Amino acid sequence: MISAPDKGRFITFEGIDGAGKSSQIAAVVELLRARGIAVEQSREPGGTPLGERLRDLLLHEAMHLETEAMLMFAARREHLSAKILPALAAGTWVVCDRFSDATYAYQVGGRGLAADKFKALEAWVHPGFQPDLTLIFDLPPEIAASRVASTGVDPDRFEREQRGFFIRVREAYLDRAAQAPERICVIDADRRPELIRAELAALIEERWFS
Numbered sequence: 001m002i003s004a005p006d007k008g009r010f011i012t013f014e015g016i017d018g019a020g021k022s023s024q025i026a027a028v029v030e031l032l033r034a035r036g037i038a039v040e041q042s043r044e045p046g047g048t049p050l051g052e053r054l055r056d057l058l059l060h061e062a063m064h065l066e067t068e069a070m071l072m073f074a075a076r077r078e079h080l081s082a083k084i085l086p087a088l089a090a091g092t093w094v095v096c097d098r099f100s101d102a103t104y105a106y107q108v109g110g111r112g113l114a115a116d117k118f119k120a121l122e123a124w125v126h127p128g129f130q131p132d133l134t135l136i137f138d139l140p141p142e143i144a145a146s147r148v149a150s151t152g153v154d155p156d157r158f159e160r161e162q163r164g165f166f167i168r169v170r171e172a173y174l175d176r177a178a179q180a181p182e183r184i185c186v187i188d189a190d191r192r193p194e195l196i197r198a199e200l201a202a203l204i205e206e207r208w209f210s
């Protein structure tokens, strides 16, 4: 008898700008592929042609904070139906740079969007659906800011925000983690990349392969 293929897992990476997610995402994707798992890597806002166009607007165009929140969720709606859900249904794992926890941290925490409005959008766009595992890269905003500055790349609309904004974003991430400790792991990102990589590998091993 052939059993139905297992559903893929959905892993998301979060943290304030400059937390060092990118190289760790690549390492996790590589680690999973080395196990023979099909993996799709994606990002938010973005992940689809429409989502990438919305990303361009979101990162560079000034707008009302509620417009910002709704566009984040509009891009997410498209991303879910065009990419994330079909991949998971086919048994492909999806590793995504940011998801709804980022909207909670940046739009509710950072910008002051009413939490009820966030909850309403979340319940509309993905009722009952959350990542299987979320890794929040946590570090002091001043260290993150110096990392962003050292890239030499022109900062986007979010990266140009003041320290107080990132303090609030960080707090909102930690608050979200406390609300869902089974799903969300807070990673100390103020460490050498090799140490972080080893912690992520151990965490994934323990969760799914031991």
Ligand code: TYD
Pocket (backbone or CB within 6 Å): 017, 043, 044, 045, 072, 097, 098, 099, 100, 102, 103, 104, 106, 107, 156, 158, 159
């Ligand atoms: P990111 O891809 O991490 O930026 P970069 O390419 O510079 O590494 O994220 C883009 C920005 O979008 C980031 O500053 C956080 C912000 N963002 C929100 O404010 N809300 C959201 O829901 C998402 C997904 C991202």
